Amino acid sequence: MNELEYTFAVARIRALEASLLTDQVIDQLVNSPGEKQCLELLRERGWGDGGNDLDAEEMLKTEEKKTWEVIREAAPDLNVFDVFSYTKLYHNLKAAIKEVCTEVRNENIFYDDCEISGEEMLRIVENKEFSRLPGKMPEAAQDAYDTLLHTRDGQLCDVIIDKAALEAIYAVGQESEDEIIRNYAESTVAIADIKIAVRSQKTGKSIEFMRRAMAECESISIEQLMKAALSGMDAISEYLSGTSYSEGAQALGDSPSAFERWCDNRMIQTIRPQKYNSFSVGPLVAYLIARENEIKTVRIILTGKQNGFSDEAIRERVREMYV
Template sequence: MRNPIKDTDYLAISARIKAMETTLLTRERMEQVLEAKTDDEALKLLQESGYPQLRGTDPTALDAALSAAREESFADLSDSAPDPRYIDVFRLKYDYHNIKVLLKAAAVGANPDHMLADMGRVSVQQLKDALAGNETADLPPMLAAAAAEAKEVLDTTRDPQLSDIVLDRWSYRDMLAVAEATGSSFLRGYVQVQIDAANLRALVRTLRMGKNEAFLSGVLFEGGDIPADAILKVSADKGAGLKELYEPTRFREAVECAQESLHGGALTEFERLCDDAVSDYLSGAQFVPFGEAPLVGYLAARETEYTNLRILLTGRGTGLSPDVIRSRLRGCQA
């Protein structure tokens, strides 16, 4: 049996995290990259912050470089984290992503290699072998069950979206189970706020499409802090009660924006505000001197940074104006 881990077991890694947080891109540095007159100037600013050469004009190369940076961060912290399950919460989404890719590629006879991300708990090769031979016994139990159910849904319906929903549901279930197994209320809260964000997005999209609550119930995820039955009631009432349900929560601003989106407005700002609500939850980690919270907060901050870099560099590469790019950037801690 794993010995209980105390906050004090995180003294050493918490000190490292505090030092590593100083290397996160600040809002000021991102603004400098955004306003750089040339791509070379923008790249130089990022290189000064420790990044390799990144170019938004080559999305494949950009994704590969960011994936390498992400994997380096995972590997570095995995060696010193008292409980590797805190890293697993961030890794496991790549397991489910890879299952999605492999199942859909097999269904149409395509080569999936360029879409796979070898950053999960399970190597890409092990997943390939397990699915090709229908031998999933060596996979983590929830991942094995998810792969089997998703394959059955895809084989039966030929609808990859339904298969993806199955895998997304298992992914959140897996994340929540890992969080609960650690005994960390902070990590569990992080997973729950992500589920709440996903369910709010699903509710708003359902209302925009004019679908009913039966449709929504098929895409809601279990385990969030906001009850599913309350979300379904808003759907059944055609959006009435949306503001009241979310007013007391950190999604208040996202819902205010959603009101405009329900009448045909763009979803871009709403999506950003949903992500910012998750970041708002994580901001509490900055005030915890030691324990698992600084580790979780740092890993999530890096994920946000990679997202922002992709938005920023891809936007520059496609000629978007600074104002448009700026409006899409997620909130950051630094």
């Protein structure tokens, strides 16, 4: 891609980075007396559609739409961003299989802002037209469909599709010429594997279950991670201490919420070097991830306010900001 095209795109992103939420603003939100005051502060910073209606979920959805509008307008090549819709795409497959196999219909469970909308995915699954799905998705779809139909094991269905999603993300990373996409894929899969190990240890899952759930990546040995999970949480921490994810071991020892926070913070740390890059897609990808991170953090804060959590409990869960 022409470097000049990216120079203009990055210049726009640099201007928009000034409006990203800082750690100081996040602290203001945490210290706000309640949800209403949080929403008012966010509206003052341009969040929402400019109206007076302070509906939390609508505000967050609006911000997600704004983010993708910026990317669509600024990016010289939108294909680079396909990988960021895989989570939604595979979620639609999972939801469609469950609806068809259980014959239960649920409202508002699909994403429509991805390659295959919920309605279309539902038709594909109903007609068993799995060959219409992209990449290696047909094999995962058939496997998950047959598994749920014959075993009624919803968790195993989830595991099959979630692993397929991780493998798809990793494959894009391996093939990408852009360092940030490679790093994003590596971190996404490794962190997911670590989360699987932690949750499997807590719930007493077998090594066979973990093998069905974990995806291979370069920075983590899933064999060693699985064996550590069978031995206990201390063994997981010990294994992580010898990897590039050693900070995760410390977070794991602090608390479950500290560990979840570290998982997201690790991705922000991965993209932060893009602040100094002006001639590639890196800053655009970093902006997208940064916006998703701050929207997630605001959701955590608003949920905490809605449920009467203390400021200290909310602060323990907030994520590190990009700027």
